[in-house]
Amino acid sequence: MKTPAALQALIDDGVIDEVLRPLKSGKEAAVYVVRSGDDVRCAKVYKDMAQRSFQQRVQYQEGRKARGSREARAIGKATKYGRKQQETAWKNAEVDALYLLRAAGVRVPEPYGYYHGVLVMELVTDAEGFSAPRLGEVELTAEQAREFHAVLMRQVVRMLCCGLIHGDLSQYNVLVGPDGPIVIDFPQVVSAAGNNAARQMLLRDTNNLTASLGRWAPELLDTWYGEEMWALFEAGNLLPETALTGQFVHDERTVDVDSVREAIENARQEALIRQQGREAAAMDN
DSSP: OOOOHHHHHHHHTTSOSEEEEEEEEOSSEEEEEEEETTEEEEEEEEOOTTTOOOOOHHHHHTTOOOSSHHHHHHHHHTOHHHHHHHHHHHHHHHHHHHHHHHHTTOOOOOEEEEETTEEEEEOOBOTTSSBOOBGGGSOOOHHHHHHHHHHHHHHHHHHHHTTEEOSSOSGGGEEEETTEEEEOOOTTOEETTTOTTHHHHHHHHHHHHHHHHTTTOGGGGGOOHHHHHHHHHHTTOOOTTOOOOSOOOOOTTTOOHHHHTHHHHHHHHHHHHHHHHHHHHHHHO
16 A cells, blocks of 8 residues: 555654554545554544535634634635635644543543644554444444443533534444444534534534434433533533433424424334334244
């Protein structure tokens, strides 16, 4: 395999020793398995703006603070320098979020450094030492699904207490390690206090996870954790270990419940069909 230029720079600087193999290529970046001394890690190479397919970047960037007043003014004027600074800020967002969230006890990969636009971090593995599967790639029991759901809701709470919302959370950016789920991919991380779409994105994140895990534990589909979290957050009563019930009383005058829970309702129907199929099979036996 030809070593990508971005990773060759890290080899030349002694940050890593070898590129072992590609791990995955997504809409924002390509990830490689690398060796650094005796440690096997992963390196995330961010794609340039022209190469990326991720949409609605402006919506995600609302509320983010530039690192200096000059950069903020340039970004606001959309000059050539401003676009370059905007691109840099986009890449820095994940790095900053990982360090902040890791320090706050959120289950995210450990970052080891950011060099020449490349993020070097922990390689999450399974019990056998292979790259950990995504949540959507594993079969779960109802008990495992309930346990994973509780763990992930707690991670969302801790993120929110740090003032951050993942913004694109689903079964595809949660890895399953030996000790449970780990959240990955934060370039689109959202400011909870500074983004007008923060509540909508929080609900989408929690509903995506509930819909996925509700396939295995259908009772999860009757919970409203995102709404409960946001209400507590707005009231200033949300703490990292706040006990949640999953229950929430909606104000039907202001909330379009159908649109908010569309993903949940679709998953509910799928879960019911699966359950009916299992019951029919059991009767046949």
